Amino acid sequence: EMTSQFLGYVRRTVIGGTTGIAGYSTYKVNTNPLHIFWDLDHTILCSISPLPESDEIKDQRAFGFAPTLRYFDQIDDDFPFDPQTPTPNTRTYFRPGARLTIWLCSFFATNHVYTAAQRTYTENILKQIDPDRKLFHIVIHRDDYPQIVKEGKDLKIGTSQMERAILFDDRTSNFKPQHYQNGVGVLPFTPTRVEQCLGGSWMAYFEELGEMGRLLSVAFLGSVHWSGDVRKVVMNANDGRHGDD
Numbered sequence: 001e002m003t004s005q006f007l008g009y010v011r012r013t014v015i016g017g018t019t020g021i022a023g024y025s026t027y028k029v030n031t032n033p034l035h036i037f038w039d040l041d042h043t044i045l046c047s048i049s050p051l052p053e054s055d056e057i058k059d060q061r062a063f064g065f066a067p068t069l070r071y072f073d074q075i076d077d078d079f080p081f082d083p084q085t086p087t088p089n090t091r092t093y094f095r096p097g098a099r100l101t102i103w104l105c106s107f108f109a110t111n112h113v114y115t116a117a118q119r120t121y122t123e124n125i126l127k128q129i130d131p132d133r134k135l136f137h138i139v140i141h142r143d144d145y146p147q148i149v150k151e152g153k154d155l156k157i158g159t160s161q162m163e164r165a166i167l168f169d170d171r172t173s174n175f176k177p178q179h180y181q182n183g184v185g186v187l188p189f190t191p192t193r194v195e196q197c198l199g200g201s202w203m204a205y206f207e208e209l210g211e212m213g214r215l216l217s218v219a220f221l222g223s224v225h226w227s228g229d230v231r232k233v234v235m236n237a238n239d240g241r242h243g244d245d
Contacts, residue, residue, distance in 0.1 A: 034109035034223040034230060035159045037140075039169035040117060040125055042188040044098040047121075049079045049090040067197045067205035070094045074124040078117075092125065095189045096197070096205055097212035102135055104216055108223045112138040114153050114167060116174075119143040152176040153183075163229040166222055168215055181231045184218055185238055187211050 038044055051073065073088035075081050081089045102111055113136050115122055122141045130136050138158050142148050145157060154177035155165045167175060167183040175183030189208060196204035218237045222230035 032161075032164060032228065034219065035112060035155075035161070035165045036105055036109045036219055037112045037114040037153070037155060037158060037165065037167045038102065038136075039153075039167070039171070039174070039186070040113065040115040040122070042170040042190060043095075043168055043186045044102070044129075044189070045092055045094050045125065046189045046191060046194050047076065047090050047092040048191050048194065049076055051088060051091050066200035067096070067202060069096065069194065069197055072128050074121075076121050076124075078121065092128075093194050094129065095212065096208040099129055099135075101212040101216045102129075105219050106135055109219060111136050112140065112158055114140045114148075114155075114158065114169075116142050116148045116153075148174075154178070155182055163231060166219065166230050166234060180238075182234060183238075184215065184234055186215065 041047060071091055071093040073091050075086055075088055076090040079089050081087070105111055113122065113126070117125075119141050122139060126133070126136065126139065140148075140153075140157055147154075153167060153169065153174040155162065155167060156177070159165050162178060162182060165178075165182050167178075168186050169175070169183055170186045170188040172180070172183060172185045175181075175185075189211075193204060193208065197208065214237075218233060222233040225233055
């Protein structure tokens with residue numbers, strides 16, 4: 001009997017705590033939302049130019065099958081292409097779990113894009129990952145703010161509330177404008193990682209999913225932190241490491 005009473009207490013505590021966190025998260029979304037700024041290249045996707053010859057990497061597939069990655073082909077006008085015959089010159093792979101993570105974040109935060117890429121490339125990406133423009137609010141790219149390339153990503157362009165702003169980016173030099181206080185370094189999703197996933201490495205695939213899960217956890221903890229200051233969570237997420245590329 002004591003055991004059943006104890007289990008009942010634990011169950012009520014867990015349900016009550018979960019309900020409380022969810023309620024507090026909803027309150028924050030409506031009153032003081034977290035602003036998440038997402039980098040594109042090597043953070044939520046990887047673009048390869050010129051086009052790879054094939055997705056089929058034979059004789060490397062584990063147990064006869066390999067992970068699949070969502071991708072699309074596009075024209076990246078940072079690279080040579082024939083305007084007379086607009087044939088794609090770039091293949092863009094989405095990181096496993098990236099869109100799901102951003103979608104989940106939209107329940108307790110406001111998502112934005114912050115990229116050093118050009119407008120045309122950014123629009124190509126958004127047509128694929130957010131065609132109805134429901135996931136992302138503000139989109140910042142180098143055509144509007146060329147200083148991004150040399151000076152990093154100043155979050156004040158998107159919001160005045162630095163205590164409620166976080167930047168996910170694989171290049172930590174982009175955190176410099178906020179003195180590295182608002183940026184969380186992301187493990188780069190590189191062509192090598194794409195090749196490993198397509199080549200049959202389920203370990204690589206699940207590591208990519210794990211990285212997106214980590215970002216989701218950081219974002220959620222930042223949104224509900226008792227202090228209301230996401231920078232306290234960012235400091236722990238980076239484990240004291242700043243400014244490395």
